Amino acid sequence: MMIVIMKTDSTIKETSNVIRKIESLGFQPHLSKGEKKTIIGLVGNGKKVDPETFLVMPGVENVVPILHPFKLAGREFKAESSVISVNGTSIGAREVVVMAGPCSVENRDQIHQAAEAVAKAGARILRGGAFKPRTSPYSFQGLGEQGLKFLRQAADASGLAVVTEVMSPQLVELVGEYSDILQIGARNMQNYTLLEAVGKTSKPVLLKRGLMSTIEELLMSAEYILSNGNPNVILCERGIRSFEKYTRNTLDIAAVPIVKKLSHLPIIVDPSHATGKRDLINAMSRCAIAAGADGLIIEVHPKPEEALSDGAQSLLPGDFEMLMVDIGKVAEAVGRRIC
Numbered sequence: 001m002m003i004v005i006m007k008t009d010s011t012i013k014e015t016s017n018v019i020r021k022i023e024s025l026g027f028q029p030h031l032s033k034g035e036k037k038t039i040i041g042l043v044g045n046g047k048k049v050d051p052e053t054f055l056v057m058p059g060v061e062n063v064v065p066i067l068h069p070f071k072l073a074g075r076e077f078k079a080e081s082s083v084i085s086v087n088g089t090s091i092g093a094r095e096v097v098v099m100a101g102p103c104s105v106e107n108r109d110q111i112h113q114a115a116e117a118v119a120k121a122g123a124r125i126l127r128g129g130a131f132k133p134r135t136s137p138y139s140f141q142g143l144g145e146q147g148l149k150f151l152r153q154a155a156d157a158s159g160l161a162v163v164t165e166v167m168s169p170q171l172v173e174l175v176g177e178y179s180d181i182l183q184i185g186a187r188n189m190q191n192y193t194l195l196e197a198v199g200k201t202s203k204p205v206l207l208k209r210g211l212m213s214t215i216e217e218l219l220m221s222a223e224y225i226l227s228n229g230n231p232n233v234i235l236c237e238r239g240i241r242s243f244e245k246y247t248r249n250t251l252d253i254a255a256v257p258i259v260k261k262l263s264h265l266p267i268i269v270d271p272s273h274a275t276g277k278r279d280l281i282n283a284m285s286r287c288a289i290a291a292g293a294d295g296l297i298i299e300v301h302p303k304p305e306e307a308l309s310d311g312a313q314s315l316l317p318g319d320f321e322m323l324m325v326d327i328g329k330v331a332e333a334v335g336r337r338i339c
């Protein structure tokens with residue numbers, strides 16, 4: 001893939017001529033209109049094209065190849081950070097957005113209590129799984145559509161948006177009816193038919209890093225969604241598997257500034273699945289914001305000791321309230337604020 005960079009004073013007609021030329025050569029054009037520059041990416045299927053073809057066209061400033069394997073997700077294609085709007089909340093802007101709620105939706109009361117508590121403490125988005133990818137087939141698998149209904153009602157009652165996991169392409173439509181963000185779980189990060197299915201919608205997607213995936217693989221999975229036409233991808237660092245036993249996974253905090261440098265997409269951190277331990281969530285959340293994360297997704301349960309999944313890493317509402325105060329200070333120190 002290469003990108004055609006238009007001159008600052010190029011006209012709309014010159015840009016559309018370039019687009020038409022790209023199409024006539026059998027490539028797919030991808031337009032990125034930044035504040036300063038208009039860039040048109042050529043996505044092909046391995047075919048080569050002579051840069052001269054475009055260099056001679058009026059309005060064209062330069063033609064450069066993109067060397068990274070991810071194209072649309074990279075900063076070369078789009079220099080400005082993407083800001084993704086979810087029900088009026090911006091993710092990827094100055095504000096740090098907090099998503100919180102239980103691991104799973106268990107019943108009406110539990111999700112309503114969780115929603116009320118996290119909204120009161122300042123979260124904007126309610127999390128909760130209705131379809132759960134569990135390590136053991138004998139563990140609680142979620143309430144399915146009934147869970148989605150409870151989740152939506154609880155979020156609406158507390159003025160929150162909803163993020164919840166979708167596990168298969170056939171369920172994208174159903175989950176999309178109840179949620180504002182479609183979550184792709186770590187175990188499905190490279191489920192390409194699922195990535196394609198969410199890529200064909202325009203719903204924001206929360207793409208979690210696989211347990212054994214590199215940062216480049218995460219960005220390539222994002223690329224799948226983008227190349228299917230959905231630009232609204234939010235990345236999530238949730239820890240990777242390592243030899244360390246004191247934590248459930250190892251939080252790769254460096255992934256945050258690395259992704260920020262390579263990609264224009266927002267990235268949030270999940271300290272709950274990264275550590276698996278309640279007493280580490282506050283420190284890791286502060287750390288994530290200091291490193292430049294655009295948000296957090298945190299498990300909070302009204303009664304963690306009774307949780308059907310991930311109780312040991314779920315915060316009590318009181319702990320979560322304190323966390324929100326603590327991360328506010330870090331956000332301020334790095335020129336951001338919790339929204």
Ligand code: PEP
Nearest residue numbers: 129185186187208238273
């Ligand atoms: C979750 O957030 O509900 C979850 C299952 O996390 P992960 O996919 O990161 O394991």
Ligand code: MN
Nearest residue numbers: 103299309310
């Ligand atoms: Mn969980």
